[in-house]
Amino acid sequence: MTTDSNDKLSSARFTQATDAFVETFTASVDFDRRLARHDIQGSIAHARMLCDIGILTEAERDAIFSGLEQIAGEIDRGCFAWSVKQEDVHMNIEARLTELIGIAGKKLHTGRSRNDQVATDIRLYLREEIDNIDAMMQRLQLALLNLAEQEAETIMPGFTHLQVAQPVTFGHHLLAWFEMLKRDRERLRDCRGRMNYLPLGAAALAGTSYPIDRFQTAELLGFTAPTANSLDSVSDRDFAIEFCAAASLIMMHLSRFSEELVLWTSAQFDFIELPDAFCTGSSIMPQKKNPDVPELVRGKSGRVTGHLMALLMLMKSQPLAYNKDNQEDKEPLFDTCDTLLHCLRAFADMVPHIRSKHENMYKAARQGFSTATDLADYLVRKGAAFRDAHEIVGLAVRLGIDSGRDLAEISLPELQQLSPMITEDVFGVLTLEGSVAARKHIGGTAPEAVLAAIEAARKELA
Numbered sequence: 324m325t326t327d328s329n330d331k332l333s334s335a336r337f338t339q340a341t342d343a344f345v346e347t348f349t350a351s352v353d354f355d356r357r358l359a360r361h362d363i364q365g366s367i368a369h370a371r372m373l374c375d376i377g378i379l380t381e382a383e384r385d386a387i388f389s390g391l392e393q394i395a396g397e398i399d400r401g402c403f404a405w406s407v408k409q410e411d412v413h414m415n416i417e418a419r420l421t422e423l424i425g426i427a428g429k430k431l432h433t434g435r436s437r438n439d440q441v442a443t444d445i446r447l448y449l450r451e452e453i454d455n456i457d458a459m460m461q462r463l464q465l466a467l468l469n470l471a472e473q474e475a476e477t478i479m480p481g482f483t484h485l486q487v488a489q490p491v492t493f494g495h496h497l498l499a500w501f502e503m504l505k506r507d508r509e510r511l512r513d514c515r516g517r518m519n520y521l522p523l524g525a526a527a528l529a530g531t532s533y534p535i536d537r538f539q540t541a542e543l544l545g546f547t548a549p550t551a552n553s554l555d556s557v558s559d560r561d562f563a564i565e566f567c568a569a570a571s572l573i574m575m576h577l578s579r580f581s582e583e584l585v586l587w588t589s590a591q592f593d594f595i596e597l598p599d600a601f602c603t604g605s606s607i608m609p610q611k612k613n614p615d616v617p618e619l620v621r622g623k624s625g626r627v628t629g630h631l632m633a634l635l636m637l638m639k640s641q642p643l644a645y646n647k648d649n650q651e652d653k654e655p656l657f658d659t660c661d662t663l664l665h666c667l668r669a670f671a672d673m674v675p676h677i678r679s680k681h682e683n684m685y686k687a688a689r690q691g692f693s694t695a696t697d698l699a700d701y702l703v704r705k706g707a708a709f710r711d712a713h714e715i716v717g718l719a720v721r722l723g724i725d726s727g728r729d730l731a732e733i734s735l736p737e738l739q740q741l742s743p744m745i746t747e748d749v750f751g752v753l754t755l756e757g758s759v760a761a762r763k764h765i766g767g768t769a770p771e772a773v774l775a776a777i778e779a780a781r782k783e784l785a
């Protein structure tokens with residue numbers, strides 16, 4: 324960080340120089356310089372509008388444009404001299420602009436304040452991040468659909484209470500994750516829509532006495548319309564909180580997904596193999612292959628939820644309108660965007676390479692009397708009341724446990740002792756294939772229902 328000879332903002336008002344520590348303590352340039360591109364984008368629109376309403380001459384406007392262009396280049400090339408003395412990204416850019424083009428640079432801030440400027444910058448930034456995140460989510464969804472298609476017929480145990488419950492297809496399980504992401508993307512879209520209003524023009528808090536055209540700047544910057552209330556415009560950070568809430572939900576989903584991947588790669592489940600490129604070994608145990616990526620994603624979910632809490636606490640006691648507290652909104656927001664995008668990327672890259680171990684999944688599904696409900700449904704179809712059927716099947720399961728057999732391995736005469744309604748055709752429903760194939764309604768686990776769901780999902784994504 325370089326320092327320069329420029330005095331602090333509004334220096335005429337002050338008789339004492341800022342305390343050196345306070346200068347660093349209150350500065351945000353170390354992190355908000357990330358908004359530079361959006362700050363310049365906002366300034367270009369503002370300058371164009373100021374010229375159109377006759378506040379800037381065309382020559383001044385064009386000088387501002389070329390100065391900002393040069394600054395953007397300096398920032399891109401990494402040779403812009405950021406200074407903590409200029410406090411934040413906005414003042415750094417403005418000071419450099421004035422250095423480059425003189426008096427016209429000083430006119431850029433007419434009719435605006437850093438308060439509406441920063442509120443605009445964050446929205447421009449977040450809008451772009453949401454679009455990148457959304458594209459990554461779509462990539463992950465496609466990867467899930469492709470894998471689900473390959474695994475539409477693969478039988479695995481479905482769990483409740485982490486106990487084997489009923490057989491399901493692996494494709495169906497993968498589609499459950501797809502659905503979560505689908506809702507997540509809807510939430511992001513919602514958040515983006517509500518956020519896409521332009522605060523610029525609210526100035527410090529009360530608006531401005533210049534005849535500004537807020538509809539023009541809104542249009543130039545791709546916002547739906549200007550915001551409706553100047554006080555709310557500069558103080559509102561709901562959109563950041565909403566985004567972090569949506570991000571926390573996504574991370575919670577990725578964390579659950581991770582937890583299953585971690586369980587399934589363990590020797591105890593041994594359902595899947597993760598690609599070597601996404602795992603690491605142990606420094607002491609040569610046999611280890613650890614599922615680091617899902618573990619890390621599971622861990623990072625806590626961090627994102629933490630950022631959501633930080634932003635809620637940041638806002639909860641602030642009186643209208645802008646307060647310096649708001650400077651604290653950036654780091655949690657930036658880190659949420661980065662963490663989320665990186666986690667999604669790791670998953671989108673990893674999912675296509677997940678290999679399932681069909682035999683182990685099948686064996687596990689056979690072990691937990693997972694077709695017991697099918698036997699009860701069979702008895703109901705033969706005329707038994709469901710509660711009686713439940714009781715009979717309970718006895719059959721007891722017999723299976725006592726003799727170390729699955730339901731399909733119990734002989735017909737033994738089953739008939741439990742209920743005379745049972746006939747040879749019972750074995751059709753006791754198989755895992757029969758059990759999943761029977762659930763072919765919309766939303767069901769049958770291979771044909773899974774393939775239909777994939778087809779519908781592909782159409783939606785297109």
Ligand code: ARG
Nearest residue numbers: 351355411437438441649650
């Ligand atoms: N760096 C400030 C922020 O991030 C910009 C706005 C400063 N406004 C002010 N009145 N001090 O919030």
